[in-house]
Amino acid sequence: MIRSISDLARMSPVATLVLAIAVTAMVFGADYQTGYEISFSVFYLGPVVLLAWRLGKRAALLWACLSCVCWFLADQAAGNIYSHPAIPFWNASVRLAFFVVTAVLVAALRASHDHQRVLARTDPLTGLATRRMFEEHLDHDLDWSRRFNVPMTLIYVDLDHFKDVNDQLGHATGDRVLVLAAHAMRDAIRDVDLVARLGGDEFAIVLRQTDQNGAKNVVSKITDRVQQALKDIAPKVTCSIGAVTFAKDPPALVEAVQAADSVMYQAKKSGRNRATFVIYGEPLENPV
Numbered sequence: 309m310i311r312s313i314s315d316l317a318r319m320s321p322v323a324t325l326v327l328a329i330a331v332t333a334m335v336f337g338a339d340y341q342t343g344y345e346i347s348f349s350v351f352y353l354g355p356v357v358l359l360a361w362r363l364g365k366r367a368a369l370l371w372a373c374l375s376c377v378c379w380f381l382a383d384q385a386a387g388n389i390y391s392h393p394a395i396p397f398w399n400a401s402v403r404l405a406f407f408v409v410t411a412v413l414v415a416a417l418r419a420s421h422d423h424q425r426v427l428a429r430t431d432p433l434t435g436l437a438t439r440r441m442f443e444e445h446l447d448h449d450l451d452w453s454r455r456f457n458v459p460m461t462l463i464y465v466d467l468d469h470f471k472d473v474n475d476q477l478g479h480a481t482g483d484r485v486l487v488l489a490a491h492a493m494r495d496a497i498r499d500v501d502l503v504a505r506l507g508g509d510e511f512a513i514v515l516r517q518t519d520q521n522g523a524k525n526v527v528s529k530i531t532d533r534v535q536q537a538l539k540d541i542a543p544k545v546t547c548s549i550g551a552v553t554f555a556k557d558p559p560a561l562v563e564a565v566q567a568a569d570s571v572m573y574q575a576k577k578s579g580r581n582r583a584t585f586v587i588y589g590e591p592l593e594n595p596v
Contacts, residue, residue: 324362328355328371336378344388349379349403356407360414368411376404431505433483434490442504443561446514450558453517460516461523461553462564464572465493465530467509468546468580477542485542492537496529512568520553520585527551527583546581548572554588564588 319327332355339348352375360368380400390396429441437445446462453460467489474482486509493503493511502514513530515523531547538545550572558564567588575584 319362321363324358325367328359331355331358332371332375332378336382339379339382340385344383344386348382352376352379352403353407353410356411357414360411361418364418365412365415368415369408372404372407372411375407376400379403431490434487434505436490436494436511437502437504439504439506442502442506442512442514443565445502445504446512446564447561449514449516450554450561450564453554453558457556458517459519459553459555460514460558461518461520461526461551462568463513463515463523463527463530463549463551464568465511465513466548466572466576468548468576469542469544470509473542473545481541485538485545488537488541489534489545492533493530496526496533518553519555520551520587523551523553524583524585527585531583547583548576548580549583550575551583551585552588553586559588 332352335348335351335354338351342348356368356371356375359371377400380396383396383399388396429438430436431438449460452458467485470482470485473485486505490503490505490511493513497503497513497515500516501518504512504514506512513526515526518526527549530549534545534547550568550570552564552567552571554564559567567586571584571586575582578584
């Protein structure tokens with residue numbers, strides 16, 4: 309049963325099509341039963357809008373044509389007598405134009421909505437996830453880890469001496485360093501994991517179903533690949549990394565983020581170009 313607009317947004321394409329068929333059939337039945345004195349043409353618009361938003365312009369245009377045919381058949385069956393035989397065809401054409409314009413506008417609105425959503429969730433410079441997407445992903449994975457009692461690891465990465473690159477080589481080179489480092493981090497993780505740029509030269513990585521040993525392997529890959537990627541453009545830039553593994557009963561989102569941020573700064577204060585690993589709730593180990 310559909311309880312809210314959000315339920316419509318989660319419907320599968322097949323369920324959406326079935327709903328459109330059902331609503332159109334109901335409107336056609338009411339239109340046919342009540343005759344020409346009561347107009348139901350506006351109600352045919354509901355399925356057209358639904359399909360335009362959920363399935364796109366082509367499906368909506370097809371449904372606009374089908375809806376106009378249904379209206380025309382119901383109108384003819386009602387036995388309405390027009391002063392000229394072309395009038396019902398004119399009326400059907402006007403309704404079709406209205407339905408088509410609505411379908412095109414709604415489909416364009418959905419395309420713009422999707423584009424803006426991508427922009428809000430994707431860092432324009434590096435192509436990584438933004439902080440907003442990172443927090444949504446992390447919150448989901450924390451809940452998953454909590455529910456199924458599986459470990460996960462959150463990694464914070466800060467690029468050492470990045471300010472020197474901007475000051476000495478310019479912001480264009482600094483942007484290039486961020487892009488290369490971002491790609492290196494993304495190449496070091498699995499498809500099910502996530503790397504995000506939190507802002508400036510800070511990054512976060514969410515490793516699903518990963519214990520501390522697995523996290524150490526990933527961190528080793530990250531440091532090696534970042535160093536390799538930057539060796540020609542900024543060889544002095546290294547990584548300070550903090551990795552927190554949530555072995556059981558992970559905390560809420562805010563506490564998890566604070567823990568990873570604290571561990572990363574512990575590594576940075578210990579001399580940079582090193583990583584600190586902890587299991588949440590246990591003492592810090594010495595940076596490596």
